[in-house]
Amino acid sequence: MKSKDKIQYEKDAKPLRITGAEALIRSLEYQGVKTIFGYPGGAIMPVYDALYGNKTLNHILVRHEQAAAHAAEGFARASGEVGVCLVTSGPGATNTVTGIADAMIDSTPIVVIAGQVAASTLGMDAFQEVDLVGITQPITKWSYQIRSATDVAWAVARAFYIAGSGRPGPVVLDFAKNAQLDMTDYLPTKVDFVRGYVPEPEMDDDAISEAAQLINNSKHPFVLAGHGIELGNAVEEFKTFIHKADLPTGATLLGLSVLPSDDPLNMGMLGMHGKLVTNVKTNECDVLIAVGMRFDDRVTGKLSAYAPQAKIVHFDIDPAEINKSIHVDVAVVGDCRKTLAAVTALLSQGDHSEWKKSFEPYIKKENDKVVHPELHPSKEFMTMGEVINAVSEATSHKAILVTDVGQNQMLAARYFKYSSPRSILTSGGAGTMGYGLPAAIGATFACPDRTVCLFVGDGGLQMNLQEFGTIMEQRAPVKIILLNNNFLGNVRQWQAMFFNHHYSFTPMMNPEYPAIASAYGIASRRVMKREELAEAIDEMLCTDGPFLLEACVEQEGNVLPMTPPGSPIDQMILEIK
């Protein structure tokens, strides 16, 4: 299988006679891996034995394999490196599946290494055998079963190359036990070419000049910034691009930290719970320029009513994204770091002051109707927005934001602010409740110098609550802000708006969260009143290590504005009477 890959061996390296399991450890070290999230079991024991006493690899023992996958995702997203997780076969492996699917749809580079029964017993329903390759093929960039120890170095090298290059994504290595135990002649190995795999399509000069021409001639341009800009390490190129031509910009959920929040061209989030102004201007601009984003339905709303007036330019590294849901006029495929620079070189200095002025009424309208009431409420109970805003300010907008899924996620995305890239970790495409806590753990290992703030709901926290154990053991300094509304709030909001207030199984009885935290030795504080909020946040940020701040917020708060599903994206509801 490896015959056509280009394989580089370390110069002057002498083959080492070691087991496949040891070869795996060496291969991970050779890839520069420092941190692994994992959980042992029968079919991966030889690897765990090879890890025993290892000084290079920091193995973080999670409390559930799903958390290992999400922690690897959080690590990858915050660091820009490939996240690694190590699990056993059967249930250990299937527990990672949600994380793998999440990483696939959010283009997050992780390598999941799972034990597997010995090759000789494959297909015999051996203890803890599952067809992991079969299960994960549709949700990975590459899924491969290592059946022989001689394959290990190559398979790991190929896995890291594929996971991290081009449009990143998850790779699964299903590691048969015999291949872990057998001896092999190990050589440090790198793969940098797989003939069927084109990580970076070639830039098309015609498309570059067409794009530049459209932008230069545009009177009312509008830019959509996606996660791909961070993935492509093109943040600086992107800033130069928009500032040279004076292009106002909206951001996808995953692209929120591409621009600092205070960049004058940053108009905020797009989509269902985004800013009124970004959605309105999407449907008013004459040229819409999308960079590293995939026109998700939460961004576009009703497709046939999405920017019908605009010429659309789409920058993406993945040719399969072009014309997938939105027909575009110019497709600029390639690495956006290069394509943006090439287009920028052809741009004339722009000044769109008039056009930008037309944004103001919509910003004001939303501020009056939505933002002000959310951040300065007159009601008794705290809103999620005011808690989020206060935390963001207390961290001088420098923290890494991790969210779970639900109202907590949408409001955190709306009210948290950013000063540097790779500062928002959230489950976008999959919307995986339970993502937040383990992803935040992963982020603390990726960026030990940054504050990591997790906003999570009472529903989502309980989906991976067991990770309090990991936090306790590692003293992982996650600042957990539990936005407790005693509801599966996001679903409740939809029930209120679209299902006649039938609160079908969304009210939830909650435990004493501080008591749980205290059982795990995690400092905590519960806040019921806004007068206590600032002080509690101070206490949280001044406490070394992890902290749980339970904010008891209004029970039936709504995330607004909102474009109802299936509506044109600019038809936003600003208030519910």
Next chain:
Amino acid sequence: MENKSYTLIVHSENFAGLLNQVTAVFTRFQINIDSLNVSASSIPGLHKYTITACTDEESIEKIARLIEKKVDVISAHYFTDDQIFSYEVALFKLSMSEAHIEPKVLRIISQYGANIVEVNNVFVVIVKTGTSEEITALHEELQKYHVVLQFVRSGRVAVTTSYYEKVNEFLEKRESDYRLTHKS
């Protein structure tokens, strides 16, 4: 958009599990595969899939892109019927007792240019190579005489009418690009 018959030609590495990945893309789009043939290709080590499906151009294009995106798929291109030479093979097992009393059946066999490859006193086996339509027509003719004991047809196999061999060019370009970037 109008539905048409498209032939998708895929070249991939010869690895286990790839067929699954290729067909899974069709499943995701809820599009039926009309015929599927997998064989060696002119390039050593590469497999060639010839897949026919009736769909619109937008769908077949998306399917081709998603298949091509698989790491070990080299290329996927779709063609309309006028862009390829295509053939199928069919085998018919005909009941002898009926056939020998029906000279018309023999006439049909020769009219259609089918070959008799086995005759015994119980049955006759004939082979027909031709287009989809010819094979369907022959099948329908023979059915009228109630002689068909078994019928099977292969997937379509096809070669393009173009003067360019896209896959070879792609692979050569990949190699030369690699050499370029790794010299500097």
